[in-house]
Amino acid sequence: QVQLVESGGGSVQAGGSLRISCDAYRYTYSWYCLGWFRQAPGNEREGVAVIGSDARTSYADSVKGRFTISWDNAKKSLYLQMNSLKPEDTAMYYCAATMTTRCYGLNIPFSWWGQGTQVTVSS
Numbered sequence: 001q002v003q004l005v006e007s008g009g010g011s012v013q014a015g016g017s018l019r020i021s022c023d024a025y026r027y028t029y030s031w032y033c034l035g036w037f038r039q040a041p042g043n044e045r046e047g048v049a050v051i052g053s054d055a056r057t058s059y060a061d062s063v064k065g066r067f068t069i070s071w072d073n074a075k076k077s078l079y080l081q082m083n084s085l086k087p088e089d090t091a092m093y094y095c096a097a098t099m100t101t102r103c104y105g106l107n108i109p110f111s112w113w114g115q116g117t118q119v120t121v122s123s
Contacts, residue, residue, distance in 0.1 A: 002027045002112040004095045009117030016085050020117055022078040022095030027112075033103030034071060035110065036080045038091035038119075048093070049080060052103025060106065063089075085121045092116040 004027075008020040024034070035050035049069035050058045057069055068081040078095055096110035 002097060004097060004112055004114035006093065006095050006114045006117035009093065009119045011120040011122065012085055014085060014087055014121055014123050016121075017081070017083045018085060018119060019079055019081045020093055020119065022114055024076045024078065024095075024097055027076055027097055029099040031099055031101045031103075032071070032073070032097070033100045033108060033110075034078045034095070034097045035106070035108065036069060036078070037094045037096055038089075039094070040091040043091075045094070047106030050103060050106055050108060051078075052100075054103075056104065058105050082119070085119075087121050087123045090119060090121050092118050 003025040005023045012018050032053045036048040037045050038048050039045040048060050048063055049067055051069045051071050066084045070079045094116045095114040098111040
């Protein structure tokens, strides 16, 4: 059973940076597909960024140019570097993973999910 464990969340002032991580235990597939999602209170969960085994990435329009997703296959760790943070980025951030050769866009039916890490941006 794949297990995803997020870390690195916290509080930061607007304009600041934060990097969150996700360790993927027992995730050993060649065709990997991983992503970051977020959910703020009262809002639906939304896709933030996705990365596939061909290194193709997809981002939500709201984070393009500010967030960068990356995957260290040796460490089995997923990262989200968040720069120029805004108060509207405040949310619980979730890591997700699946196995597919078609890892394009944000609307992918991910198989495994982490418990989340909180990111709070103050103005």
